[in-house]
Amino acid sequence: MKDRYEIAVVHGDGIGPEICRPALGLVDAALRQDGLMHWSEYPAGAEHFQATGDGFPEATRKACAAADAILHGAAGIPGVVHPDGTEVGLDFTLVNRFTLDLYANIRPIRLYEGVACPLAGVKAGEIDYIVVRENSEGLYAARGAGSLLRGEMAVDPLVQTRKGIERIVRKAFELAQQSKGAPSDGVRRVTCCDKANVLRSYAFFRQVFDEVALDYPDIETEYAIIDAMTMHLVLRPSHYNVIVTENMFGDIISDLAAATIGGLGLAPSAEVGVSNGLFQPSHGSAPDIAGKGVANPYGMVLSAAEMLDWLGHGNGDDRLLAAAGRIRTAAAEGLAEGHMTPDLKGKLSTGEVMDILVGKVAGMA
Incomplete structure (x- = not known):
């Protein structure tokens, strides 16, 4: 069990920042202990490539390798490719997979109450x-x-x-x-x-x-x-x-x-090896809705819970396991009560859903 966990946060492209940034606050609320997660943000992705010519800076690579875990929003923009035609945004995920030997991609598939x-x-x-x-x-x-x-x-x-x-x-x-x-x-x-x-x-x-x-x-x-x-x-x-x-x-x-x-918006993903882990929702960057405040945050939220579970089991830390449980319970309750974004036929914004989930974890015994 550690006094503090170093998390490399890469928001990425499109809707990535819109779902990843509020997820950090949700995790902190679920942990009920300020500073237990030390969030350090780093750039990577297609948008960074367009701005600088480098989609995965060396400083970001080193930070990901040194971190206790990596939390990622989304990657890629259609049409932003390398000379060989492969997508620039995928470099972040693929390079980490192979250099950090993240050999297991674990994707939980669960149908929640309230989801058609x-x-x-x-x-x-x-x-x-x-x-x-x-x-x-x-x-x-x-x-x-x-x-x-x-x-x-x-x-x-x-x-x-x-x-x-x-x-x-x-x-x-x-x-x-x-x-x-x-x-x-x-x-x-x-x-x-x-x-x-x-x-x-x-x-x-x-x-x-x-x-x-x-x-x-x-x-x-x-x-x-x-x-x-x-x-x-x-x-x-x-x-x-x-x-x-x-x-x-x-x-x-x-x-x-x-x-x-119900779609990729509800699908979390964990990519883990012996000592490193990368956690991100299964969906893409959805640039067509970026900036509109309607991105579905549940896949990101559940991926953050996967991160806490992995860290908790690996470090014998019941605080993290309890927080993961609170987040999953809040997500299940939120979906059952109809707190959804338009992709799930709901009427709430990303921020409204996240505010509800934060309120739920904060109110749990």
Whole structure:
């Protein structure tokens, strides 16, 4: 347990500052201890690139590496790209992933009371699972390393290592052990999502999955081919508890999963390694609504709770765990009571929602 936690805050692009800045006040209110979080703000992103020619300054990189955790708003602006066509704003997230070895991308998927589910007949509490995405290998490991041959052929390698697979699968089983099980039957299970029927790299993923599973006999295991998984997440989402998969597959299905709970505005994300963690909502920078005060802050709020949980468990700090619980309770109550922004068919501004949430955590016993 520490006397103070150093948090590198990068607000980023578009709506990033509008949702990230008030989240700091919410965390402080939930902690009920001034100064426990030391917020240090640093620049990065597409807007900073446009102003300076550098999307991820060296000083920001060093601060992120040294911090106890990184809290990030949003990244990227359409059309702001490098000469090779890749987005400038993504540098912040991708560089941190690989340099800090943030191998586990953890995306909780939960349908809250008060939020309309686009799936017919599905109610709050019937969707509650975690997508655990391998974050340092897979197809995305090829970024910057692929080949474009004479303008005629492009190749990006898909990389899977035993070490990478084993540690992400182990993380998935650990999360299943800490969970309450799937909503439909209460069974703690880990689903391996792959394309083992076609590609050798995914067959290897499944092989290592089976080896690691032997260490967790209390957890049920199963497999799902990626194309079938997209159907299952629509037709029987309450069956799932923890899903573990490769980098690109996890990116795709976590967005599909977010759609079933009301959209990316409600989807938090944690990217963690052994000693570093990056926390940000799953949505983008939404430049079309930036500055209008209507951005949905719930994904940011829940990501901040994920940060407190990770720091609390890693440092044996019950103060942080209690604050994370207060924030999640406030978010659940806020949604159930209809305190929402226009994307969720609500009428409140970002600031109005945040004021309500701060009031709720401040009033909790």
